[in-house]
Amino acid sequence: MVNLRLHPPPPASGSGVHKLPKQRLPPIMRLTHEWMEARGMYLIDNGESTILWIGSEVEEGLVREVFGSGEELMGLDPGMPTLPLLSSSLKSISHSLHLILHTQSLLRGGRKSRFFIARQNLDAAELEFSDMLVEDENCGNCWVFGL
16 A cells, blocks of 8 residues: 655755756655644555545645645545646646556556545545554554565
């Protein structure tokens, strides 16, 4: 499983006329509720389902950057089959998400997983998202990181 914490990306390196900006993905984090924040947005994938969890206190600017300029958290359609492809810059969060989803599809031989949106305390997909998490009952003492 892959779980990425979404936040404004760090500045892209390479700012010359002949250089393309390098895309930086958000850092990978532990798959537990303990590390999640209500103001965050998280992507998790188990090979069959990809779920974008959106916290109840997420900034509206982040929602608009991912879903489009007119979108608000309460107006999102949890049944959308994929993220909208926005004509935004290469260093945007929207572009990062499309890159992640495309890469995951290629790793599966072109097979796309089902995509869900889970808004905190609103959507049924939040239960499936929670089932993908692994709660650490050992206080992180023996935690092993691996993909």
